[in-house]
Amino acid sequence: MAMGNALCLLLCAVYLSVWQRTPDRIKLRAGEREEMDFSLPASGLLRCSGREAIPVSLSRPFTFYADTTDRYEMDLRLFGVVPLKNVEVQVIENRSVIPAGIPIGIYVKTEGVLVVGTGEFTGYDGIKYSPARSILRSGDYILKMNGEEITGKKMFMQRLQSVGEDALVLTIRREDEIFDVKTAAVEDQGGTYKIGIWIRDNAQGVGTLTYIDENGGFGALGHGINDMDTNELMELEEGTLYRTQVIGIRKGEAGNPGELTGLIDYSQEQALGSIERNEERGIFGICREGLSQELALSPIPIGLKQDARLGDAEILCSLDGERVRLYDVEIVDITYDREHINREIVLKITDEELIEETGGIIQGMSGVPILQDGRLIGAVTHVFVQDATMGYGIFMEEMLAG
Numbered sequence: 001m002a003m004g005n006a007l008c009l010l011l012c013a014v015y016l017s018v019w020q021r022t023p024d025r026i027k028l029r030a031g032e033r034e035e036m037d038f039s040l041p042a043s044g045l046l047r048c049s050g051r052e053a054i055p056v057s058l059s060r061p062f063t064f065y066a067d068t069t070d071r072y073e074m075d076l077r078l079f080g081v082v083p084l085k086n087v088e089v090q091v092i093e094n095r096s097v098i099p100a101g102i103p104i105g106i107y108v109k110t111e112g113v114l115v116v117g118t119g120e121f122t123g124y125d126g127i128k129y130s131p132a133r134s135i136l137r138s139g140d141y142i143l144k145m146n147g148e149e150i151t152g153k154k155m156f157m158q159r160l161q162s163v164g165e166d167a168l169v170l171t172i173r174r175e176d177e178i179f180d181v182k183t184a185a186v187e188d189q190g191g192t193y194k195i196g197i198w199i200r201d202n203a204q205g206v207g208t209l210t211y212i213d214e215n216g217g218f219g220a221l222g223h224g225i226n227d228m229d230t231n232e233l234m235e236l237e238e239g240t241l242y243r244t245q246v247i248g249i250r251k252g253e254a255g256n257p258g259e260l261t262g263l264i265d266y267s268q269e270q271a272l273g274s275i276e277r278n279e280e281r282g283i284f285g286i287c288r289e290g291l292s293q294e295l296a297l298s299p300i301p302i303g304l305k306q307d308a309r310l311g312d313a314e315i316l317c318s319l320d321g322e323r324v325r326l327y328d329v330e331i332v333d334i335t336y337d338r339e340h341i342n343r344e345i346v347l348k349i350t351d352e353e354l355i356e357e358t359g360g361i362i363q364g365m366s367g368v369p370i371l372q373d374g375r376l377i378g379a380v381t382h383v384f385v386q387d388a389t390m391g392y393g394i395f396m397e398e399m400l401a402g
Helices: 002-021 153-163 291-295 338-343 352-358
Strands: 025-029 034-036 042-047 054-057 062-064 070-078 082-092 096-099 103-118 141-145 167-174 177-184 197-212 217-220 236-250 259-264 271-279 282-287 311-317 325-334 345-349 369-372 375-384 387-395
Touching: 002 070, 002 082, 025 034, 042 082, 103 167, 103 259, 103 271, 141 153, 153 197, 197 259, 197 282, 197 291, 197 375, 236 282, 311 345, 325 352, 325 369, 338 375, 338 387, 345 375
Parallel strands: 025 082
Antiparallel strands: 034 062, 042 054, 042 070, 070 082, 096 197, 103 141, 103 197, 103 236, 141 167, 167 177, 197 217, 217 282, 236 259, 236 271, 271 282, 311 325, 311 369, 325 345, 345 387, 369 375, 375 387
């Protein structure tokens, strides 16, 4: 019995290990032969609509070639028996982009106002009230009040005062649903009408511009902008990138991440582009005309996941807000975790000059490009809290997945 349990645990451990090392999606370049070597005990069939299935084994090296862009599916089984994974195989056009590495100021505005919490207050009569409790919750977006659109925090407060104690109908978005809720404001001891919520309508910060593509589109951060209180991905109405002047660097140390401090000029003349999407894999939009020429950097090929390897690499960043340069790093681990796409690359800063200046990876370096073997393979996303020289990154093919 004990031997049977041990064997079952061993098989489960092997299955989990192979599952984690098997990518959910493989991208290949059209017109190029791709040598694949996963060294995994899995095999199955490669299928494409309208064509005969092709046997494939991940236990030994194989070559994949396709003339044109296409999409395939690979049904894999552990040891050729136990169902393992359905892997999507995409054949894409070869692309080059301009790696940027410059610090940017970020301003984003939500659609309506975001509820970050509910609470109670003392009414004019001395009684505690919490009108919104059990009606609104953290992460809700208030879009309308009594049928009239709400465009920001200031407008929300003004409308609330004008309505007074009359009934309120709030149109909210909760995840993917939009619906109405009813409540009523109560006058507090200062004569202000409240419903007992904390709200936010914008977010600001400093990050790094990762790339500019052939159409003037950009990607930055390598992770989305989450609200600091709800930790939910913010739903944006609009956003802007601004030029940033670096005015200070606080070095990172164990248990205390460092920070790049930037002075952001929110004038239209300093705008670098408009933010159109805030997603798990980064923020994306369109640069102002001429920015790529201004940076005077050359396009380089995109590296796919199979191009990345353990060992020496470089990151491209600017510590003064103007001049970008390369710093040495080492890629120490690579995983294929679709649940945490921002953490599939583990890297270590090895450049002594960068360590002396920053201690390693600091806040504001999210989005710093990672280069290896002449290709842009990813971007820095997070720092290890207990070791500033270590951090995570996202693969570039994930940032370009949209």
